[in-house]
Amino acid sequence: MLITRPSHCKRILKSLVGHFDQGHIGPVKPTTVYDAGSVQEAFRFMQQGLHIGKLVISLRGPDGSLKINTELVTSIRKLKLDESASYLLAGGLGGLGRSVARYLVEHGARHIVFLSRSAGSGPDDQEFVVELESLGCKVQLVQGSVNNRDDVVRAVSASQNLKGILQASMVLRDENFAQMKIEDWRTTIQPKVEGTWNLHHATLEAKIDLDFFICFSSMSGTTGLAGQSNYACANTFLDAFAQYRQSLGLPATSIDLGAVRDAGYVARDEALLKRMKVTGSKGVTELEVLEAVSMSILSKPVIKPEPAKNTEEAEFVDQSNLVLGLLSEIPLSSAESRALWKNDRRMAVYHNSSTDASDGSGSGGDVLKAFLSNAKKDASVLKANESVQLLAVEIGRKLFSFLLKSEDELDTSVSLSSLGLDSLVGVEMRSWWRQTFGFDITVLEMLGMGTLEGLGKHASQGMLKLIDSESG
Structure with missing residues (x-):
C-alpha cells in the first residue's frame, strides 16, 4: 500500500498521530510486569492463556539498575584436551570404548593409542580408525594384552607426550562362586588388576606426568551381583586403586557403571535388557557416561591428604569414585521392587528420597x-x-x-x-x-x-x- 497508495498511507498515519496526541490511543491494558529474573514465570503464566492485556518484562528499575541477579556464577568448565598430547585407551575398541574415543576427539584429542588383544583384527576396526582420522585424529593400534607388562610398556612408548589413560579392559566369566573354576576367576581378574598395575608402573617408570587416569569399574564392585564374584572383586580393586593413586598425589578416578543400555556390551544383549526391565533397573545412558568422563578429567588437582591423628574419629570421603546407575524405575519401598541393593543400608538415602508407594498417601x-x-x-x-x-x-x-x-x-x-x-x-x-x-x-x-x-x-x-x- 505504501508503494501503490502513498497518499492514503499518509492520511492514515496523520490520523493515528492525531488520535495519539489527543490521548485516544494508548498502551494495551492491563499490563502485568515481570522482572527480567522472572522470565520463566512470565512464560508459564502466558501458557495458561488466561491473562488479559500484555505481559511485560522489565529489565531496569526506576534508578536504572538491572532487575536481574548479577551475582557471579561459577562458569561451567568445558572439556578441552591438549592437541599435542596422546591418550591411551586400554581395551577401548568395544562399543562404549568407541563412544569415549569419539568424545575425546570431539574435545580436542589428536592422537589416540588403543591397546587391545584384537586391535586391528575386528570387523569394524579399520572403519573406526578411518572415522577418527577423518576428524583430524592420528590413531595407533597396538596389538597386545594389558596383562603383559612388555605390551603395556610398548603402548606407553608409542604414546608421545602421554597425558591421559582410560582403563576399559573387561572380560566376563560369569558363574556361581561354588562352581567357578580358577581359570575363570583369573581370566576376569587379570585385566583389571594386573593390567591396571602394569599401566600404573609403566607410567611411573617412564616419569610421565598424567592429567588423568580413569578406570571403568562397575556397580558390581559396590553392590555385588549374583554370578559375578570374580568381576565384583576386580572392580572393587579398581575403586581401591584410585584411592591409592590419589594418596600418592597422582590423578585417578574410578567410575562405577551400572548397565549402559544404549552402548557397549549390554546394548547388544537383548536378554540382559529384558532382565533389567523386569527388575526395574533404570540403567545408564551413553551421555551420562561421557559426562562422567568429562567430570573426571576436569576434576580439581589432587592434594595429598594429611594423615589423620585419630583414624577412628576421622571422616572418610572418597573423592576418587563416581557411581552411575543407582536408580530404579520402581520405588524401593514398593513390594514390586527387585533392586539388588534395596536392602543395603548404604543406600538408605534412596528410600528417604521417595514417598512410600504402598499406602494411599504416596505422591x-x-x-x-x-x-x-x-x-x-x-x-x-x-x-x-x-x-x-x-x-x-x-x-x-x-x-x-x-x-x-x-x-x-x-x-x-x-x-x-x-x-x-x-x-x-x-x-x-x-x-x-x-x-x-x-x-x-x-x-x-x-x-x-x-x-x-x-x-x-x-x-x-x-x-x-x-x-x-x-x-x-
Missing part, C-alpha cells in the same frame, strides 16, 4: 509407577475403565505441574485447550510421555485427543500394544 508419581509396574505383570488391568480414569488423572497432574496450576481445578472431562494445553506445553508433555509410557505421541495427536480422558485411553491402548509386541 502421584509413585501411584503411577506402581500402576505401571502392575500393568507390566498383568496387561489386562489396562482394559478396565478405572485404569483409564487413573491414567487420565495422572496425566492431568503432570500437565498442571507444568502449568503451575492447583490440582483442585483438575477435571478430566474438560477440553485440553480449556485446561491450558498448547503446543509449548505439549513439547514438555511429549518428552514426559515417552519416558513414562514407553511409546511416542506427537503434539498434534495430544492436542487432538480432546480431553484428559482421551489421553488416558490413548495411553492405555498404547501400552497394551507395546506389552503385546514385547511378549510376542
